[in-house]
Amino acid sequence: MNHLLDTRSEPPSPASSPAPAPISDPRVHHAQAVINGQTDRFSCNKLINLYSKSNFLSYSLRLFHQIPSPNVVSWTTLIASYSDTLFSLQHFVSMLRHPTLPNQRTLACLFKTCASLPCISFGLGLHSLSLKLSLSSEPFSGSALINFYTKCRLPFDARKAFDEILQKDEVCYSAVVVGLAQNSRPIDALSAFASMKACDVGSTMFSVSGALRAAAELAALEQCRIIHTHALVSGLDMNVIVATALIDAYGKAGLVTDSRQVFDENLPSMNLVGWNAMMAAYAQQGDKNWTLKLFNLMRSQGLVADEYSFLAILTSFCNAGMDVETEQWFNRMTVDYGLEPGLEHYTCLVGALGRAGRLQDAEKIVMTMPFVPDAAVWRALLSSCANYGDAERACAMAKRLLELDANDDSAYVIAANVLSSARRWDEVAEVRKMMKDRRVKKEGGRSWIEVRGKIHVFLAGDRRHEMTVKIYTKLAELMEKIEKLGYVPVWDEMFHEVGEHEKREALWYHSEKLAVAFGVVSGAAPPGKALRIVKNLRICRDCHEAFKYMSRVLDREIIVRDVNRYHRFHNGSCTCGGIW
Numbered sequence: 389m390n391h392l393l394d395t396r397s398e399p400p401s402p403a404s405s406p407a408p409a410p411i412s413d414p415r416v417h418h419a420q421a422v423i424n425g426q427t428d429r430f431s432c433n434k435l436i437n438l439y440s441k442s443n444f445l446s447y448s449l450r451l452f453h454q455i456p457s458p459n460v461v462s463w464t465t466l467i468a469s470y471s472d473t474l475f476s477l478q479h480f481v482s483m484l485r486h487p488t489l490p491n492q493r494t495l496a497c498l499f500k501t502c503a504s505l506p507c508i509s510f511g512l513g514l515h516s517l518s519l520k521l522s523l524s525s526e527p528f529s530g531s532a533l534i535n536f537y538t539k540c541r542l543p544f545d546a547r548k549a550f551d552e553i554l555q556k557d558e559v560c561y562s563a564v565v566v567g568l569a570q571n572s573r574p575i576d577a578l579s580a581f582a583s584m585k586a587c588d589v590g591s592t593m594f595s596v597s598g599a600l601r602a603a604a605e606l607a608a609l610e611q612c613r614i615i616h617t618h619a620l621v622s623g624l625d626m627n628v629i630v631a632t633a634l635i636d637a638y639g640k641a642g643l644v645t646d647s648r649q650v651f652d653e654n655l656p657s658m659n660l661v662g663w664n665a666m667m668a669a670y671a672q673q674g675d676k677n678w679t680l681k682l683f684n685l686m687r688s689q690g691l692v693a694d695e696y697s698f699l700a701i702l703t704s705f706c707n708a709g710m711d712v713e714t715e716q717w718f719n720r721m722t723v724d725y726g727l728e729p730g731l732e733h734y735t736c737l738v739g740a741l742g743r744a745g746r747l748q749d750a751e752k753i754v755m756t757m758p759f760v761p762d763a764a765v766w767r768a769l770l771s772s773c774a775n776y777g778d779a780e781r782a783c784a785m786a787k788r789l790l791e792l793d794a795n796d797d798s799a800y801v802i803a804a805n806v807l808s809s810a811r812r813w814d815e816v817a818e819v820r821k822m823m824k825d826r827r828v829k830k831e832g833g834r835s836w837i838e839v840r841g842k843i844h845v846f847l848a849g850d851r852r853h854e855m856t857v858k859i860y861t862k863l864a865e866l867m868e869k870i871e872k873l874g875y876v877p878v879w880d881e882m883f884h885e886v887g888e889h890e891k892r893e894a895l896w897y898h899s900e901k902l903a904v905a906f907g908v909v910s911g912a913a914p915p916g917k918a919l920r921i922v923k924n925l926r927i928c929r930d931c932h933e934a935f936k937y938m939s940r941v942l943d944r945e946i947i948v949r950d951v952n953r954y955h956r957f958h959n960g961s962c963t964c965g966g967i968w
Contacts, residue, residue: 433462458486472505506539515549532563538571593629594629600634604636636665667683673956674709676705702740731765779807797830800819800830835899835923846900850902855910901931936960
């Protein structure tokens with residue numbers, strides 16, 4: 389995605405656009421030009437470009453100063469030579485003092501530099517200048533401006549810049565679709581992609597892969613299929629970038645078989661990134677066998693495993709609840725392959741040890757690893773301590789988490805739950821008071837389900853949907869049926885002061901249960917086909933228990949992708965084995 393703007397014929401930059409083929413020594417060309425008397429401005433601009441491609445930047449600058457009257461092309465070529473460095477911005481300031489006004493290509497180079505450094509304040513000044521010169525609404529500089537804002541994590545401004553472009557082309561659309569997807573604005577990204585198709589603007593591998601990334605974040609299977617079809621019609625389905633995005637999107641939608649089909653179809657041209665994406669799809673399901681098979685097959689093809697390959701391996705063992713194997717492969721990564729584990733690899737190891745009840749070992753890893761533990765590491769250890777009822781260690785981990793972010797609601801909630809289980813009510817009251825004093829609110833659970841290409845989002849106790857009556861009627865029917873099969877509600881001890889009726893009401897109307905009920909009454913999938921739910925938080929233990937029974941009552945698979953992993957409920961059991 390970093391080369392999104394390279395499809396345009398902007399002046400090349402040695403720092404970001406490597407030449408496709410070796411360039412002969414530009415000094416030879418320079419000598420020939422001098423001998424032939426080709427020292428005009430046009431010839432000098434071409435030579436500066438050649439010097440920059442060969443990374444002879446000092447020669448570029450020296451030759452530029454020999455041009456008697458450099459024009460905007462001369463300045464832009466020089467600025468592009470120093471792309472992604474502060475010298476690029478310094479040369480631009482000199483250009484304005486010359487004085488020479490920039491054109492679209494000049495601004496595109498500069499926006500790219502401001503995004504990579506990053507240099508937000510300078511980029512905002514450039515935007516102001518582009519408005520005064522009426523260049524921000526032009527496609528070339530406008531697409532670069534979109535890219536600048538998205539790289540600076542300002543998606544709202546990126547969308548605004550996109551809306552102000554008068555004649556949007558495929559590069560503008562690619563920039564906004566990719567940018568919104570990268571900034572966790574998947575619905576907006578898909579909306580922009582749909583608008584692109586409605587306006588009959590051609591697709592690029594970037595716009596298609598960006599839309600697939602957005603669909604993957606939502607686990608929107610129908611959107612994946614629609615975009616896949618579009619890629620087939622557009623002839624982009626065999627592009628390695630699009631194919632890799634398809635593998636990732638189907639994998640995150642829970643359809644590993646579809647991921648594998650795309651992978652196999654593109655196998656001759658599949659690169660390491662594609663292999664890693666396929667392994668990650670299996671790893672998310674906790675399918676360690678296929679993850680390992682692919683790892684070994686990849687090696688037999690001559691590809692060398694990288695840190696992402698090992699992240700897939702560690703994730704698969706962690707999700708399968710295999711702590712010893714996770715440890716072994718973590719060590720192999722360093723000893724056999726000479727790769728330094730990153731923070732994500734340590735998080736997998738800590739999670740695997742914690743889930744196995746090896747809390748002391750997990751804590752030792754956290755304290756001795758060569759990284760400052762982030763919130764994800766502390767949260768993994770905190771969750772493990774809570775699962776095993778180690779209230780003392782859980783409180784210590786919660787304190788560590790709150791030192792990073794005093795408003796992290798998960799630290800308060802998990803600590804309060806584990807203290808409640810230990811019936812230490814005074815300390816529970818202290819945690820609740822601390823939350824109230826700091827005005828920390830528990831993040832609301834949201835679940836969503838896709839029906840005929842539309843995403844339906846539910847909150848706990850949600851009654852805003854137009855089918856609310858049918859949803860609640862169906863949910864009551866399901867709950868009554870599973871109770872007859874032996875379902876027993878699982879509630880937190882924090883409800884100890886609440887009556888039986890209130891407890892029941894609090895558990896019945898969780899967002900994921902509402903999503904399942906809606907899926908049934910809306911015909912989200914034909915009978916016998918899986919219902920697919922996505923949740924923004926960890927699925928609660930009561931919903932996990934209820935879905936085991938619902939899968940029997942409905943005689944269909946229920947697939948839930950929560951913040952930690954996939955859960956596939958079928959015939960009264962879940963593939964996670966109670967580990968999540």
